[in-house]
Amino acid sequence: MSLEVGNLQTGNLQVRGLTVERNGRPVLHEVSFAAQAGRVLIVMGPNGAGKTTLLAAIGGAIKTAQGGIEFGGAPLTGLRPAAMAAQRAYMAQHFDCPFAYSVEDIVALGRLCHVGTPRAARDKAAIAAALAGADLASLARRPVTMLSGGERQRVAFAKAVAQIFDRSQAGEPHLVILDEPVSSLDPEHQHRLLGQARQLAKQGATVVVTLHDLTLASIYGDDALVLDRGRIAAQGVMAETLTPSLIERVFKVRVGTAIPDGGPCIVHAVPQDQAA
Numbered sequence: 555m556s557l558e559v560g561n562l563q564t565g566n567l568q569v570r571g572l573t574v575e576r577n578g579r580p581v582l583h584e585v586s587f588a589a590q591a592g593r594v595l596i597v598m599g600p601n602g603a604g605k606t607t608l609l610a611a612i613g614g615a616i617k618t619a620q621g622g623i624e625f626g627g628a629p630l631t632g633l634r635p636a637a638m639a640a641q642r643a644y645m646a647q648h649f650d651c652p653f654a655y656s657v658e659d660i661v662a663l664g665r666l667c668h669v670g671t672p673r674a675a676r677d678k679a680a681i682a683a684a685l686a687g688a689d690l691a692s693l694a695r696r697p698v699t700m701l702s703g704g705e706r707q708r709v710a711f712a713k714a715v716a717q718i719f720d721r722s723q724a725g726e727p728h729l730v731i732l733d734e735p736v737s738s739l740d741p742e743h744q745h746r747l748l749g750q751a752r753q754l755a756k757q758g759a760t761v762v763v764t765l766h767d768l769t770l771a772s773i774y775g776d777d778a779l780v781l782d783r784g785r786i787a788a789q790g791v792m793a794e795t796l797t798p799s800l801i802e803r804v805f806k807v808r809v810g811t812a813i814p815d816g817g818p819c820i821v822h823a824v825p826q827d828q829a830a
């Protein structure tokens with residue numbers, strides 16, 4: 555099933571014929587899909603498939619060679635940077651800060667796009683809510699240089715949440731892009747963060763997340779986009795798309811256990827030379 559949508563509703567993300575080159579080499583080839591408001595789209599694929607490149611293109615962090623990216627029916631590049639930042643939060647795969655800013659200060663950077671607008675009145679509430687949501691309230695004054703890898707990842711998520719707090723609270727369309735947001739997190743915080751991503755979708759966000767953990771993808775994703783060597787290998791509703799045969803073909807592992815009918819697909823991946 556295709557993730558194309560005919561009539562764009564406000565808040566839908568539409569990517570058409572996207573080609574991206576890195577270092578002069580195409581790494582995404584004419585990728586087309588839609589992500590719908592109120593739903594979580596999980597982007598999956600092997601190392602080097604182009605997931606980060608895709609999210610960075612949608613997040614405005616890298617240039618595209620060809621194709622269009624529209625949000626709510628308008629080109630994403632058409633807005634001024636501050637207006638765009640108020641509705642599109644992008645959490646990159648890696649977050650590193652060499653300076654000893656506090657956790658709270660880093661999360662507050664997410665509010666920079668609201669300076670000089672009425673939304674600035676909600677900065678304090680936004681930062682407090684984002685810190686609490688990421689379980690960082692007790693670390694708010696700690697320099698980020700003194701955090702663990704997982705704690706830093708939660709800071710990056712909290713910054714993204716603070717950025718789109720206003721639209722989320724108002725139930726207005728916004729785009730949340732999370733590139734491997736749980737790669738360093740313990741199981742409790744993985745579920746906590748992805749649960750929050752689902753909650754953002756419930757509040758009107760269009761949520762696009764990359765994950766390597768196929769079980770988490772199955773639990774938290776409404777829709778799936780599977781990339782393989784820069785092209786779409788499969789796309790559609792999660793339960794219909796993330797099948798054992800797809801997993802074996804694209805990820806080159808066998809599925810030991812899967813519970814497909816309705817419930818989450820619990821993926822127990824074993825090497826291909828070990829029959830399930």
Ligand SMILES: Nc1ncnc2c1ncn2[C@@H]1O[C@H](COP(=O)(O)OP(=O)(O)OP(=O)(O)O)[C@@H](O)[C@H]1O
Nearest residue numbers: 576577581599600601602603604605606607608647
């Ligand atoms: N800065 C860069 N310059 C040149 N090529 C790059 C650059 N970054 C990534 N690539 C290449 O682009 C392709 C896609 O990389 P990308 O990071 O998007 O993959 P990915 O699916 O996110 O992989 P992973 O699962 O390992 O994070 C790969 O072949 C990679 O080697």
